[in-house]
Amino acid sequence: MAPKVLVSDKLSETAVQIFRDRGIEVDFEPSLGKDKDKLAQVIGQYDGLAIRSATKVTEKILAQATNLKVIGRAGIGVDNVDIPAASKKGVIVMNTPFGNSITTAEHAIAMMFAVARQIPEANASTQAGKWEKSRFMGVELFNKTLGVIGAGNIGSIVCDRALGLHMKVVAYDPFLSEERAKQIGVTKVELDELLARADFITLHVPLTDKTRNILSAENIAKTRKGVRIVNCARGGLIDETALAEALKSGHVAGAALDVFAEEPATENVLFGLPNVVCTPHLGAATTEAQENVAIQVAEQMSDYLLTGAVQNALNMPSVTAEEAAIMGPWLKLAEHLGTFTGQMTDEPIKAVNVLYDGAVAEMNLAALNCAVIAGIMKATNPDVNMVSAPIVAKERGMKISTTNQAKSGVFDAYIKVTVVTEKRERSIAGTCFSDGKPRFIQIKGINIDAEVGTHMLYTTNNDVPGIIGTLGRTMGEAGVNIANFTLGRSSVGKDAIALLYLDAPPPQSVLKALTDTGLFNQVRPLVFDAA
Incomplete structure (x- = not known):
């Protein structure tokens, strides 16, 4: 049938x-x-x-x-x-x-032109029978500095089009490497430098906890006077009230928005302001x-x-039916390993090295690699999946290498993921036991046995007395139950780690309390898709 x-x-x-x-x-x-x-x-x-x-x-x-x-x-x-x-x-x-990337990028460029030359307002004035030539004094894009927040698939296309207009392009993207920046012809900068330098700012990032209100009142205040802002990515990236105030004061000369915090946007604090161009989420709207x-x-x-x-x-995952039955737990483990490194890494990742040992080395390594990379990228881009992850990683200049070897230790099979940045290398290894549940077995070279849960807390410290008591007491006082508690150390008195599997996410007050003790070098909450 x-x-x-x-x-x-x-x-x-x-x-x-x-x-x-x-x-x-x-x-x-x-x-x-x-x-x-x-x-x-x-x-x-x-x-x-x-x-x-x-x-x-x-x-x-x-x-x-x-x-x-x-x-x-x-x-x-x-x-x-x-x-x-x-x-x-x-x-x-x-x-x-990726079917609408070019269209969305072109819309951002069109909005930039529209706000630079006040085209919509000039059109309305002219069609109303006025001839206000002196009123609509615009600015050129030529030789201006464009700040691109998010240099992924769409952002990199915008960079290319802007360079064709002979603009100077600076880009902020935590996952943009220096090599990739050179390849697409832009200058990689931190966000504060972008805000200070850009004549135009355009956003091309997903909406996450880290990017929500990335153009906050505080960050808008850091921009140069007369900046023009374009958002064709996601509503919620800009504090719309703060932007309205900056437009009224003249600090921001103009704004062009295709997306809004609440859609359909039938009312908005930005509507009716001069030199604000708005379209109804048309980024992908071409034939x-x-x-x-x-x-x-x-x-x-x-x-x-x-x-x-x-x-x-x-x-x-993109695997065959025959592979799925065997690979399911290992795909989940691979994603967890990537998720750990992605959440722990705040600087651009230059390379990812994945070691497959024992029986897992005979599986579909391409799919497992995709799961690792998807886990890493989801820390900043929740839209990434196993198919798009390698493309996104390539756009960011991330080099992926794979090593497979015969059984070399006490485990029948394990996966080890190492990420390399300009500053450091970070590694984590894991395996799947007979119950099919993924386990972390090594972090920073320190052996552990940790079950993976949705909410976890990772800490590092010098190996001194009182760590277990401090963690347990702090969690207990906050009403956060510890489902599992794993400790490890390199040697007596040296580096030590703790990984707590919690029934609920730790509140900020807990993280602050632990940090304020001075006992911990690092306190990091982690979230895993452990379903």
């Missing part, structure tokens, strides 16, 4: 035809996604669901999706899909992460981009439904 797919959003006819040409039965109902009750009634008939942003795939919808095997999102954002609920149902969620992502998602879904091949999956 042929697979059956529902297209519940507006996808191109070309994409719909791809399903038909591949022998897949398809129902094209582009308005159905807006009717959640009707969608819940019919979703049980389908093996695949192709969507854009209008369809909300909630846990309630998934509860009725008795035959659903794959959800394909034409585009990168999957905020409208309950991925954990889909994973529990065994439904693969795919996206198309070419819509066609590209629609075709891509149709091809990916067809491949999976007909052959089992998995591409650009957000909740499943």
Whole structure:
């Protein structure tokens, strides 16, 4: 029986035809996604669901999706899909992460021109019968300094286009290496230097805890007077109230925004201010981009439904069915090792070395490498998945090397990940026991045996009495339960580490209390996808 797919959003006819040409039965109902009750009634008939942003795939919808095997999102954002609920149902969620990169980059450049020359306001004035030539005095982009916050896939395209306009480009990105910066022709700087130097600032980062309000009132105050700011990335990257105040005071000369903290943005503190250009999240809205992502998602879904091949999956590794049964725990371990190093590393990573020892060295190392890199990159970019991770790593000039060797120690198999930066090397090793649960077995060359949990706390200290008591007492007083407690040391009186598996994230007061004791060299909370 042929697979059956529902297209519940507006996808191109070309994409719909791809399903038909591949022998897949398809129902094209582009308005159905807006009717959640009707969608819940019919979703049980389908093996695949192709969507854009209008369809909300909630846990309630998934509860009725008795035959659903794959959800394909034409585009990168999957905020409208309950991925954990889909994973529990065994439904693969795919996206198309790079189909609209050029379009979004071009929109950022267009917005820069618009705010530099006050084009929208001048257009409205002229069409109103006015001729205010002297009112609209703009500035050139030529020879101006563009500060790019986030030099990944889209950001690097913006850099290239800006260099073509003969702008000077400086870029801030924690994962941008000096080598990659030279390759794309930009000067790598820290954020404060970018803020101080840039005539124009454009943002191209995902919205995370670290990037939320990256242009805060404090950081906007650090910019040079007369700066112009462009955001075609994500709402929430800019403190909109602070930006409005800076525009009113004249410190910021203009702003162009395609995204807002709350969307649809029918009201906003920035609306109505002079020299503010706003568009309704049009970054990916070109005929070419819509066609590209629609075709891509149709091809990916067809491949999976007909052959089992998995591409650009957000909740499943790209491995064969035969490999999945054996590799599942090791893929999770590889991701955990990457997540640890990613959360522990604050400077650009130059290289990642992955050692596979024993039985794991005979597995699909490409997929395991992807899991490691995805874990590393998720610390700063939650949109990264196993397929896109190697591309993102390459964009950042990160060199990946792999070593595989026969069994060399007490474990039948283990994985060791070492990350290299300008300042240091950091390594962690782990294995999977017979119960299938990943374990950390070595950190900084110190042997341990630590079960991995969602919330963990990592500390380093000199090996002195009182560490266990201090950690236990501080957690107990804060009401944070310790599920597991692992200690290790290099030798008596030397370097020591502790890894605590907690039932809840440690509050900031706990982290401060531990730091204030003076006993610890490092206190770092960690979060793992341990489901």
